[in-house]
Amino acid sequence: MTASGRPAARPRSPVREFVTPEGVDLRLRIGEAGERAAAFVLDIVFLVLTLVAFTIAVAIAGFGFLFSRRQELAEFTAVVWTLGSFLLTNAYFIVFELSARAATPGKRIMGLRVAARDGGRLTAEAVFARNAMREIEILLPLRFIVASAVAIVDPISGWLVLLGLGWSFAFALFPLFNADRLRIGDLVAGTWVVKAPRERLAADLLGAAEAGQDRFAFSVEQASAYGIKELYVLEDVLRQRDARSLTAVADRIRAKIGWTRGEGETDLAFLSAYYAALRGRLEARLLFGHRRRDKFDMG
């Protein structure tokens, strides 16, 4: 039954092997290009808003000092603005990525974090390197776009600008051309951006199935009709509790295992009970070394 067997490693899979020093593979998922882009846009929005608020505050203070004829203090606010805006734009990404969650606010919202590709510590140098590279990923294309708006009247420099634009977009769009979605900064710093989901521990479905278990006595053959793949599908259906899919799935399973519907038997109760039976059967076989992938897998 090779036809039903999944290939061992799918090239498009977002799951990456990441073995801890204890020898356990954490199976990290890399952040998708869309999530990365969304996180970046969010960060830019936050950054611009902060910068605008900072500028307004400094401007109010500066004009206040000017009108009260305190020249030195007005000049001091100018210095504060120059250094503050430089610090804000350059340190925003670095400081947040050096924090315990290794993610900017945008990445936090998208459930992402930065990690060292080799599994080691995320060092300050790496964070600095990956963010210094934004210069050629973001600012360089921007400069060429501005330049192209200026040079549009002059055909020769226009062509040069077009060339530069293409060249710089190769940097900006770099993450789209590799499987790990590394941008130039990730490449140079030896980092990558992985998903950091904060899963909640969902209730065990078996707990719900305990009540009224006795009405359903499945035979071994009936409890062996499916494999792990179908078990997971059944789990999802039970968790979503959509009435139509419950009915559809319950009917399919009844037909397959030849179960006659009893008096007052609800689809939910039937499926819960069957889930418990199927999982019990599959786990029992798992303990003996048989991992039955799906219903076609006859071991």
Added chain:
Amino acid sequence: MTAPAVADLRLKSQRFRAEREADWRRLETLLRKAEGGSPAKLTEEELLAIPVLYRATLSALSVARATALDHRLIEYLESLSSRAYFFVYGARASLRERFALFFAETWPDAVKKLWRESLVSFAVLFGAAAAGYLLVARDSGWFDAFVGDGMAAGRDPTATTKFLHDTLYAGPDHRGGLAILASTIFTNNASVAIFAFALGFAFCLPTLFLLIQNGLALGAFFALYASRGLAFQLGGWLLIHGATELFAIVLGGAAGLKIGWSVIFPGEKTRLEAASAAGRSAAAVLAGVVVMLVFAGLLEGFARQLITNDLVRYAIAAATLTVWLGYFYLPRQPRRGP
């Protein structure tokens, strides 16, 4: 909600979960506390508990993968283990310790290792300066080619000697403007340094171009001032901050070259490994370059405007250069410990 007694549970995976769930929840609470704000909020006991709970969770994950078929549970354990992993193996040094380590070790070590690239970068910058000097000295028409109008600000071959002389000694109208000057100079230079570093990735060429461009302008200015007998004075005016700033530019260029070189010639490593190894050490150099530029901005904004004696200017230049060279290249005692 009452949990059923462990003995009542039918499946092994159920019992497995019931026995360990409390530990997982405790780890989750501790991690939320640690990630939320400062790890300093955790008590010592809690800090010690995290690695223990982490290892327990990790082994639970292995067991769950092998024996349990509740895939929500496995996903939960994967996410919890990853979060704990990043905390346990993450950097726990405080910001102050990190700064101390950076200035005591990371930065000078990284600069020292970059000596070859630094020499190349130095040679390119000053080679270009020499070329710019010779070309402009022979034909002042080259001046406009090397120095943009905005940069020249009237200091071109048509300017009078008196005007050129005054640019070297006249400060701004009032002393209060110096802080603004210093901060503007710093932010401008720091942006250029970071840009030059990033450009190094494109196979060194843009970094070299930037170095050559700056060197040519430097040489052109020297030729112009030398033609009026002001070379010595220009030297003092330039070097008082230039000893620091040009050093920083050389190091920034070297950091860019290092990255570009490792991408072209990765040696025995893969190109990706070579780039990230080079990138990290070059980034340490660059972070230091920004610090150097703070000093250069202060020297340029304040010291140069306030000190108009040539010899004092040269003395300050020599002192700063000695300090930097000694700090970076003098052998030091190896640190004890791991």
